[in-house]
């Protein structure tokens with residue numbers, strides 16, 4: 001979501017007549033986008049802004065850390081020129097044009113210009129479908145900084161994807177904190193919209209149906225999901241629309257029912273695993289990735305082992321492990337942060353090692369298969385190798401020293417010859 005917001009600000013500034021600098025050193029204006037989901041993330045962004053101020057540029061800070069810090073952002077960074085919250089980024093071009101610093105905009109309301117997708121000449125684009133979150137998980141600061149859940153009108157999203165397709169976009173990634181809740185808190189489809197030809201009644205599968213009908217859009221991804229959203233209608237949409245990619249990022253956070261209840265996740269271990277089984281029964285190659293928190297207050301060794309075994313049972317294709325970080329104002333911040341740092345680190349390492357092994361096994365099973373890959377471009381580390389992603393979001397790499405077999409945005413077939421925990425290697429066929 002932050003990548004999308006940064007892209008949106010870039011395109012707004014370019015539209016206002018600014019020019020993109022070759023690099024940070026050449027820029028007259030630099031804006032740092034910030035996250036505050038963990039204390040470390042916030043410190044990193046604030047630290048970076050501090051370094052840029054020292055380099056005497058016009059410096060702005062945007063995003064979630066600004067919203068959390070409010071006025072205090074200027075205590076941390078006295079020479080910061082401007083600070084803008086995540087729902088106020090549409091104001092940035094005007095703030096820059098006015099040049100009246102210091103300036104703080106926290107932005108309580110939705111700003112539609114800040115939601116519009118960005119066309120950068122590439123073939124992939126992020127499209128915001130839902131903002132904010134009302135889930136109130138005990139540890140999470142997102143509702144405080146990104147505000148209430150709001151689904152954008154479906155007709156606005158469809159029109160935007162149409163425009164993106166006409167600019168050459170082939171893959172869209174639909175974004176929301178809990179994207180399967182699309183149209184649940186506010187109505188996203190209204191009576192002026194055509195009835196759903198497929199008979200879909202749930203707002204999100206219906207959106208997938210509408211976007212699948214847009215010529216030129218070869219792939220539709222979305223993130224993030226909650227197991228409650230894995231309904232039969234969603235499964236039907238996966239089955240009916242080949243453009244919808246067979247990958248779901250389904251954050252689990254913990255495998256212990258006790259911890260899940262404390263976190264307020266609204267599912268049990270068994271309910272979560274049932275959602276995973278549903279997806280894998282439908283397609284055994286369905287890629288499922290997750291987020292896990294280690295060291296939540298009171299997380300015992302037994303709780304941690306429950307997480308480990310859940311991850312094994314779910315057979316995650318990839319996972320992101322986070323060490324618990326108390327965030328001011330959240331429910332869990334009132335609990336003692338009682339798992340020692342060294343123990344959080346150990347649990348993190350254990351899960352990472354498990355994932356390496358599991359990722360290798362999952363990928364080994366794909367050797368000998370043919371992946372349909374959307375080409376992204378030459379690999380950053382080795383220019384004679386090209387890379388792209390399959391429907392499951394797996395990174396697929398192949399040799400093409402002269403870069404003749406395909407270009408970015410093409411769809412190719414790659415026969416897999418070699419597997420690693422995080423990448424598949426093969427030959428174009």
Ligand code: 5AD
Pocket residue numbers: 037038139140141251253291292293322323324325326327
């Ligand atoms: N501490 C550690 N990790 C967190 N996450 C969210 N809040 C916290 C926190 N307070 C993790 C969750 C979420 C991911 C984006 O960040 O796993 O899915």
Ligand code: SF4
Pocket residue numbers: 001002034035036037063064141142145146
């Ligand atoms: Fe970080 Fe959450 Fe904000 Fe995203 S919404 S940038 S994860 S604090």
